[in-house]
Amino acid sequence: MVSTVSMAVDLGGIKMRNPLNTASGTFGNGVQFEGFYDVGATLGAITCKGVAAEPWDGNPAPRLAELPSAIMNSVGLQNPGVEGFVERYGTYLAGLREKGCQVICQIAGHSLDEYRRATELFEELAPFASGFEVNISCPNIAAGGAAMGATPNAAAEVMSAVRPLTDRPVIVKMAPHDVAEIGRALEAAGADALSLINTIPGMAIDVHTRRSRVARPTAGVSGPAIHAIAVRMVWECAQAVRIPLCGIGGVASGTDAAEMILAGATAVSVGTANLYDPTCVPRILSELEQWAAEQGVSDINELIGAFEC
Amino acid sequence: MGTDQASQHTFTVELNEPAAEGVYRMRIRSSVAHAMRPGQFMNLAVPGDASHVLRIPLSFSRIDSKGGSVELLYALVGEGTRRLSQMAVGDTSTVVGPCGNGWSLPSGEGRALLVAGGIGLPPILACARMLAQERIGFDVVVGARTGSMVVLPDSDEVLHYGGVQLPENGWEGGYDPDRIVTLTTDDGTLGSVPGKKMFATDGMADLLRRRSYAQVYTCGPTPMMAAVARIALDHDIPCQVSMERLMGCGFGACSCCNVALAKGGYALCCQDGPVFDARELAW
Numbered sequence A: 001m002v003s004t005v006s007m008a009v010d011l012g013g014i015k016m017r018n019p020l021n022t023a024s025g026t027f028g029n030g031v032q033f034e035g036f037y038d039v040g041a042t043l044g045a046i047t048c049k050g051v052a053a054e055p056w057d058g059n060p061a062p063r064l065a066e067l068p069s070a071i072m073n074s075v076g077l078q079n080p081g082v083e084g085f086v087e088r089y090g091t092y093l094a095g096l097r098e099k100g101c102q103v104i105c106q107i108a109g110h111s112l113d114e115y116r117r118a119t120e121l122f123e124e125l126a127p128f129a130s131g132f133e134v135n136i137s138c139p140n141i142a143a144g145g146a147a148m149g150a151t152p153n154a155a156a157e158v159m160s161a162v163r164p165l166t167d168r169p170v171i172v173k174m175a176p177h178d179v180a181e182i183g184r185a186l187e188a189a190g191a192d193a194l195s196l197i198n199t200i201p202g203m204a205i206d207v208h209t210r211r212s213r214v215a216r217p218t219a220g221v222s223g224p225a226i227h228a229i230a231v232r233m234v235w236e237c238a239q240a241v242r243i244p245l246c247g248i249g250g251v252a253s254g255t256d257a258a259e260m261i262l263a264g265a266t267a268v269s270v271g272t273a274n275l276y277d278p279t280c281v282p283r284i285l286s287e288l289e290q291w292a293a294e295q296g297v298s299d300i301n302e303l304i305g306a307f308e309c
Numbered sequence B: 001m002g003t004d005q006a007s008q009h010t011f012t013v014e015l016n017e018p019a020a021e022g023v024y025r026m027r028i029r030s031s032v033a034h035a036m037r038p039g040q041f042m043n044l045a046v047p048g049d050a051s052h053v054l055r056i057p058l059s060f061s062r063i064d065s066k067g068g069s070v071e072l073l074y075a076l077v078g079e080g081t082r083r084l085s086q087m088a089v090g091d092t093s094t095v096v097g098p099c100g101n102g103w104s105l106p107s108g109e110g111r112a113l114l115v116a117g118g119i120g121l122p123p124i125l126a127c128a129r130m131l132a133q134e135r136i137g138f139d140v141v142v143g144a145r146t147g148s149m150v151v152l153p154d155s156d157e158v159l160h161y162g163g164v165q166l167p168e169n170g171w172e173g174g175y176d177p178d179r180i181v182t183l184t185t186d187d188g189t190l191g192s193v194p195g196k197k198m199f200a201t202d203g204m205a206d207l208l209r210r211r212s213y214a215q216v217y218t219c220g221p222t223p224m225m226a227a228v229a230r231i232a233l234d235h236d237i238p239c240q241v242s243m244e245r246l247m248g249c250g251f252g253a254c255s256c257c258n259v260a261l262a263k264g265g266y267a268l269c270c271q272d273g274p275v276f277d278a279r280e281l282a283w
Helices: A081-098 A112-125 A145-149 A152-165 A179-188 A224-240 A254-263 A280-294 B079-085 B118-133 B200-210 B222-234
Strands: A009-011 A014-016 A020-022 A045-047 A064-067 A070-073 A102-107 A131-135 A170-173 A193-196 A200-202 A219-222 A245-248 A267-270 B007-020 B023-030 B041-044 B056-059 B062-064 B069-075 B092-099 B112-117 B138-144 B171-173 B176-185 B215-219 B239-242 B258-260 B266-268 B275-277
Touching: A014 A102, A020 A280, A070 A224, A081 A102, A081 A112, A102 A112, A112 A131, A112 A152, A131 A152, A145 A152, A152 A170, A152 A179, A179 A193, A179 A224, A193 A224, A219 A224, A224 A245, A224 A254, A245 A254, A254 A267, A254 A280, A267 A280, B007 B069, B023 B079, B056 B069, B056 B079, B056 B118, B062 B118, B069 B079, B069 B118, B112 B118, B112 B200, B112 B222, B118 B138, B118 B215, B118 B222, B138 B200, B176 B200, B200 B222, B215 B222, B222 B239
Parallel strands: A020 A045, A020 A267, A045 A102, A102 A131, A131 A170, A170 A193, A193 A245, A245 A267, B112 B138, B112 B215, B138 B176, B215 B239
Antiparallel strands: A009 A014, A064 A070, A070 A219, A200 A219, B007 B023, B007 B092, B023 B069, B041 B056, B041 B092, B062 B069, B171 B176, B239 B275, B258 B266
């Protein structure tokens, strides 16, 4: 079906040809999906795996447990550092840009200084980046991560540290709590857009061994089970801020993506579904287009926040 | 060996039946068969329960790349494999593959020694076929917890250790009359030395006293592989190990299946493995 609906959206200055993005950490850096479909010709944007100034080993094994309609992971942002990342993936990611797919690089850090250094390195080494996503919400690292995004002040401090270092759009990846209050603080600190939600901290205990099913006591829950929670938080945040949102959480169908858009998301990231259904993005995109057409609009932007209550 | 690009294929079940206690043998017809190398794995979706989101990663024991069929042996370890065992002949689903790298041929001249433990058997059978095709001599140790869990191969199996009516000195056959196939069970209920409680590593140590080897290949429970690797490296024999991890994707997207490296840091089992040089891993 040739779409009659304009699907292009603007995520805080990142011009996407359609609203579909990928959730960081669930999509490798795109190249792993080239055997499934043409990534650069399909997605509006990809968000790369979180990268810090220096390489991180990540957490010990096991990092994964399966839950009903969900998984929990404790990867802990294993990454090769900005230089290693650019060396390995720079050429591929530049190619995605040429095909019209925006490339969002995710910045990780343990401290304000580390966020600054990673941003500076990206700014210098990654001309292919359309914009950045600052991860202040990883539940799986001991310092930084979610701790940096736990309060409005702490979150704004990270945003204020990064803001002067780049003119490219900056998105902040938010933790799944107090999204209205923290969203307002991030908007005031200069964020161009917000993405939410990150995984929800959870626990899974092996009752026979009395130990965690992953190597740390807690880990991040994702997948279809958290979708309704994510939609609610996107809606709450959308009431509180004027900057655009990228909705993330358990999106596995066009209907799921449409819910995010109605709740107030400008863009929608597909996460965990990429892992178990690696061809899902083209399907979700066509389902989303079909839904927009059925809604009788000529532009998908007319449906952002069009939830009626 | 580099990682091949995984893609999604449909599959049709051609056979799915018990092979031993808690073990099923499944044959699928799928275009993925054209792309797989011995030691690689594939990630199967089991239809019928949307609440179990993850696929099931399985290595294969035999492949017919011309005919387009793949034979799998899998243990019933959880709800996913239990539902896989209920797929009927003619049922269809999808499979992602090829995943990971495969076995490498021995770097030096000489015989290879293959050590399989429990449900580590399928990639060892695939390895045996690879070596037989290359006319590389090899001996095999197959270990299981107990006799009822031993998978008896088909009549045309390369290893040809089928059945319990076997020569006392070990199970021999296939293309190589010199081949020694040793079966061990932890409880001694079945084995090449009748009644003797033996681990696969005991069978391995016995063969190492009788013959010299250029390469060891192993797959099985992690403690067994750690012991096999240690014995091999003590004898200065290179050892390839096929690791197992719970996997999110199977093709390098999620970084959930990490394996600790001797030099520090982690590799990903799905992308950098599942076959590793034993010296590279932190045991």
